[in-house]
Amino acid sequence: MCDAAEGHFVDRIQCPYHAWTYDLHGRLVAAPHMPPGFCKEEYPLHRAGCDVWDGNIFVFLRALPGPPDQPGLRDQLGDLPERFAAWRMGELRLGRRIVYDVKANWKLIVQNYNECLHCPNLHPALHKLHHYLGADNAAPTACYCGGAMGFRDGVETMSVDGRRRRDVLPGLDAAQRERVEYYAIYPNFLLSLHPDYVMTHTLWPRAHDRSEIVCEWHFHPDELAKPDAHIDDAVEFWDRTNREDWWISEQSQAGISSRVYQPGPYSEREALLWSFDHIVRRSAGE
């Protein structure tokens, strides 16, 4: 129907194949050369829903309208809106977007995000800013998991040298200025809240062994408006770290694709991954 990544339909949606035409509510309004008796009302576009949390748009593709007791976005997010209100995400503006094509299943990306045991080996730059055993995890839920990581002494934010070149976001308390909150919000949203910016990863499964990952860095508009605005220190740091994570996730994908692969046991520091596995298994009906 449409392969543009973004844009607006003006007043109708037309299929480029045989010119079936829909209005902006998804109703079929024209279908050339169909026989008498063809009922356009029976062929609308599929319905989808969306909801917004503090600037983040969530789309859900299940059939609508659903049952009245169907859980909505608020139910899914639980206490996160309250927990992260101080970052005022809706006020932030996009500073940079990088799209990655990763040859790994999306669940490997979620798992990789949820542990830092690999950090000393894989992320020498990150290892200078966080101690890899420094995570303070929240109790995992069926809808999200995550936790906070404090900085090493002298570090102010996640950047190429640990220096913070932007003001702390207004509204953060003393504790929130001293750490990063890393949360995986299922199924495909990774939210990383820093003292001075917010980074998001959105995972789009493209095949069982391929994921498109959209990484975005969001900043306070006052910072972006400054003539000497700095964001490259944060973008470069995480772009490097992202690529390290994508590389190891691709290696992991290659490993589990081997005919001799067997799942191995987790360490005692990987409880979040274990909880994610259970959620996946439950949603798969196991």
Ligand SMILES: [Fe+2]
């Ligand atoms: Fe990593």
